[in-house]
Amino acid sequence: MTVRARVIPCLDVANGRVVKGVNFVDLIDAGDPVEQARAYDAAGADELCFLDITASHEARGTILDVVSRTAAVCFMPLTVGGGVRTAEDARALLLAGADKVAVNSAAVSRPEVVADIAERFGAQCCVASIDARRVADGWEVFTHGGRRATGIDAVAHALRLAELGAGELLVTSMDRDGTRGGYDLDLVRAIADRTSVPVVASGGVGTLDDLVAGVTQGHASAVLAASIFHFGDATIADAHAALAAAGVAVRSH
Amino acid sequence: MTLALIDYGAGNLHSVENALRAAGCRDLTVTAEADVVARADRIVLPGVGAFGACAGALRGVPGMVQALEQRVRREGAPFLGICVGMQLMAEAGEELGTHAGLGWVRGRVRLIDAAGTDAKVPHMGWNDVAPTRPHPLIVPGEAYFLHSFAFAGDDGDVVATTNHAGPVTAAVARDNMVGVQFHPEKSQHYGLALLDRFLKWRP
Numbered sequence: 048m049t050v051r052a053r054v055i056p057c058l059d060v061a062n063g064r065v066v067k068g069v070n071f072v073d074l075i076d077a078g079d080p081v082e083q084a085r086a087y088d089a090a091g092a093d094e095l096c097f098l099d100i101t102a103s104h105e106a107r108g109t110i111l112d113v114v115s116r117t118a119a120v121c122f123m124p125l126t127v128g129g130g131v132r133t134a135e136d137a138r139a140l141l142l143a144g145a146d147k148v149a150v151n152s153a154a155v156s157r158p159e160v161v162a163d164i165a166e167r168f169g170a171q172c173c174v175a176s177i178d179a180r181r182v183a184d185g186w187e188v189f190t191h192g193g194r195r196a197t198g199i200d201a202v203a204h205a206l207r208l209a210e211l212g213a214g215e216l217l218v219t220s221m222d223r224d225g226t227r228g229g230y231d232l233d234l235v236r237a238i239a240d241r242t243s244v245p246v247v248a249s250g251g252v253g254t255l256d257d258l259v260a261g262v263t264q265g266h267a268s269a270v271l272a273a274s275i276f277h278f279g280d281a282t283i284a285d286a287h288a289a290l291a292a293a294g295v296a297v298r299s300h
Numbered sequence: 301m302t303l304a305l306i307d308y309g310a311g312n313l314h315s316v317e318n319a320l321r322a323a324g325c326r327d328l329t330v331t332a333e334a335d336v337v338a339r340a341d342r343i344v345l346p347g348v349g350a351f352g353a354c355a356g357a358l359r360g361v362p363g364m365v366q367a368l369e370q371r372v373r374r375e376g377a378p379f380l381g382i383c384v385g386m387q388l389m390a391e392a393g394e395e396l397g398t399h400a401g402l403g404w405v406r407g408r409v410r411l412i413d414a415a416g417t418d419a420k421v422p423h424m425g426w427n428d429v430a431p432t433r434p435h436p437l438i439v440p441g442e443a444y445f446l447h448s449f450a451f452a453g454d455d456g457d458v459v460a461t462t463n464h465a466g467p468v469t470a471a472v473a474r475d476n477m478v479g480v481q482f483h484p485e486k487s488q489h490y491g492l493a494l495l496d497r498f499l500k501w502r503p
Contacts, residue, residue: 122318
């Protein structure tokens with residue numbers, strides 16, 4: 048076979064606790080991240096993603112503890128994003144047990160941070176995360192949880208970050224995030240078809256068909272979702288089965 | 301049975317330590333000391349990052365390469381290299397310039413050639429471990445890969461391949477030495493079972 052399409056549950060973490068945003072407002076406390084990570088490990092998730100949305104700078108150390116405790120009990124790849132501003136921030140997360148670190152806002156104001164991380168720790172652990180909204184003639188990069196426009200073309204930005212050394216691109220549609228209306232497949236495909244690095248589709252999954260479309264129509268190498276898994280609408284095995292039924296190579300259970 | 305997990309500032313040490321403990325290793329020392337490696341019953345060399353940086357870091361630990369040569373090559377202690385730790389077993393790596401490896405297996409580490417295919421580089425995700433000849437540690441299964449460079453060399457030292465725009469070396473072995481390109485510490489049951497076999501291995 049070939050490398051498998053990856054199914055990645057994403058846990059939003061604030062102050063060391065799991066929350067899930069619906070369009071990034073109305074946060075619902077949904078428990079302990081380590082316990083949830085264990086459950087996803089046991090369920091056969093291909094990777095796990097923690098997005099740290101802790102607001103206050105003082106509380107940011109909490110994610111390191113969560114990552115360290117997760118790495119002690121979960122033997123699956125872990126990506127951590129949120130608040131990574133420098134290569135030193137990335138180093139702290141990698142030392143705590145993250146396998147990949149996602150950079151978002153910092154790579155908008157200073158794209159070179161991607162090169163810093165890739166050169167020090169390898170492209171394979173450097174994920175560039177792009178939040179985008181559809182605009183008249185394409186997509187625009189947004190920061191601060193989708194609230195702040197930047198005027199930057201999202202596709203061009205993503206491709207630049209890959210050239211700077213990002214080993215993976217995590218592409219989130221802020222229009223779709225939390226809506227359960229499906230990925231912005233045109234956005235994902237516009238980037239995936241123009242880069243040699245893997246692309247992760249993110250934002251908007253409501254059904255298993257959305258995950259399948261992310262790979263078959265969005266040309267993503269991996270599909271990320273949150274609420275569909277967290278609230279028990281579907282299991283990882285269901286996701287793998289739906290992908291397999293569509294002819295996509297996935298892990299056996 | 302003492303196991304030395306070599307700390308040379310290159311990578312996911314704690315993940316490998318956690319996984320070895322979960323696989324049943326009772327007496328594990330994370331060490332940057334050559335004399336600890338020289339006395340260990342088993343040795344694990346992890347590694348994440350660029351080949352040259354890792355090779356330089358390993359050589360930067362006083363006496364470490366000599367201790368490895370003595371304990372692994374001459375005295376036959378079981379050795380497991382993981383990811384770049386496996387790649388370092390090669391003669392040379394061609395990532396950001398050409399850098400000498402340990403030269404324990406015949407071949408070089410080169411960029412995965414995916415030109416003209418739809419395969420993405422880095423090769424990232426779960427893929428097959430397909431044995432090309434029998435080895436007690438390497439069984440068929442699915443493991444997690446995360447790399448852009450891969451071992452290319454003597455087929456006699458390759459014991460498993462995977463497929464990413466063509467065959468890619470998944471594991472090498474010679475005598476008491478094994479190296480895996482994939483990450484057993486991130487490969488859930490498959491990976492922990494491999495580490496368990498390594499802990500019991502009597503080559």
